[in-house]
Amino acid sequence: DIQMTQSPASLSASLGETVTIECRASEDIYNGLAWYQQKPGKSPQLLIYNANSLHTGVPSRFSGSGSGTQYSLKINSLQSEDVASYFCQQYYDYPTFGAGTKLELK
Amino acid sequence: EVQLVESGGGLVQPGRSLKLSCLASGFTFSNYGMNWIRQAPGKGLEWVASISSSSSYIYYADTVKGRFTISRDNAKNTLYLQMTSLRSEDTALYYCARKTTEGWFAYWGQGTLVTVSS
Numbered sequence: 001d002i003q004m005t006q007s008p009a010s011l012s013a014s015l016g017e018t019v020t021i022e023c024r025a026s027e028d029i030y031n032g033l034a035w036y037q038q039k040p041g042k043s044p045q046l047l048i049y050n051a052n053s054l055h056t057g058v059p060s061r062f063s064g065s066g067s068g069t070q071y072s073l074k075i076n077s078l079q080s081e082d083v084a085s086y087f088c089q090q091y092y093d094y095p096t097f098g099a100g101t102k103l104e105l106k
Numbered sequence: 107e108v109q110l111v112e113s114g115g116g117l118v119q120p121g122r123s124l125k126l127s128c129l130a131s132g133f134t135f136s137n138y139g140m141n142w143i144r145q146a147p148g149k150g151l152e153w154v155a156s157i158s159s160s161s162s163y164i165y166y167a168d169t170v171k172g173r174f175t176i177s178r179d180n181a182k183n184t185l186y187l188q189m190t191s192l193r194s195e196d197t198a199l200y201y202c203a204r205k206t207t208e209g210w211f212a213y214w215g216q217g218t219l220v221t222v223s224s
Contacts, residue, residue, distance in 0.1 A: 001168075034210035036151075043201055043214040044151065050208070087151055091209025094165065095141075095153040 002026050002090050006098025012106045017078045021101045023088035025069045032092035035064055035073045038100075039084045047086075048073065080105065108132040108213045110202050115218030118192055128185040128202030128215055136160075136180035139205045142187045144198035145217070152198075155187065156205065170196075192222045 003026040013019045023033065031051040036044035046055045048064035051071055061076040075082055083105055088098040114126040128140070142154040155176040156165045164176055175188040185202050199217040206212055 032209060036211075043216055044211070045214070046210060046212050049206075049210040055212070089151070089210065094167070095143075095156075095209065095211075097151040097153070099150045 002029060002093045002096050004088055004090055004096050004098040006088055006101055008101060009099065010102045010104070012104050013078050014106045015078055015080065019075045019078055019103065021073045021086050021088075021103075023066075023071045023073075023098050025071070025090055025092075028068050029090045029092035031067060032090055033064070033066070033071045034089045034091065035062075036087045036089065037082075037084045038087065044087060075103075078105075108204065110204065110213060110215035112200060112202055112215045112218035115200065115220045117221045117223065119224050120193060120222055122192055123188070123190045124192065124220060126187040126189070126200055126202075126218055126220070128187075130183045130185065130202075130204075133204070135178075135183040139163075139207075140178060140185045141203045141205050141211065142174075142176060142185075143201045143203050143211070143214075144196075144220075145201070146195075146198045149198075154200070157185070189220070192220075194222050196220060197222045 005024045007022050033051045035048040038044040047058050052064045063074050086101045109131045111129045118124050139158045141156045145151050157176045173191045177186045199219050201217045202215045203211040204213040
């Protein structure tokens with residue numbers, strides 16, 4: 001199985017700040033990576049697929065980048081509605097997820 | 107609008123069985139591969155099982171292989187997960203999710219909670 005190591009586990013940031021979440025795969029996943037946002041008590045929602053493609057309806061302050069084994073999700077100009085947990089998922093092989101990053105407001 | 111509605115969760119004793127259902131609407135169910143994904147309380151996401159549109163291809167996570175069976179009824183727009191020999195570590199919120207051909211999960215249900223405890 002491909003292991004996904006996500007960091008940090010938790011993050012505290014101020015409104016308007018830029019935050020970055022990282023995911024590292026145990027082997028090359030050839031951009032087969034998605035990012036999800038999960039708000040408390042809700043199901044995950046797709047943000048990014050193919051490492052850097054924005055899903056329909058997702059605000060442009062979200063962006064994804066990376067290649068090979070290293071990927072990142074960036075949120076520009078943090079808004080209060082961005083408080084959530086974020087998960088990466090690789091789909092190059094059987095799906096595996098990162099452990100998640102809990103984003104809170106400072 | 108795509109909707110996935112899970113049902114069938116509940117409290118069950120270790121070693122017993124439970125069958126989950128996921129009723130799909132808002133899209134042509136028979137055209138899409140479907141998956142079950144679970145999330146233990148306060149934990150991350152774990153893919154459980156996958157079934158192709160015509161049930162020709164079925165895959166399981168090693169943690170449930172031999173105990174869980176995924177199936178679908180395209181006439182009823184319904185996905186199933188038959189769970190047997192349940193263990194405490196199977197306690198989780200179980201989501202059904204529609205997977206794209208490429209592999210990401212574009213749509214998720216609201217989940218159904220399975221609690222395995224004596």
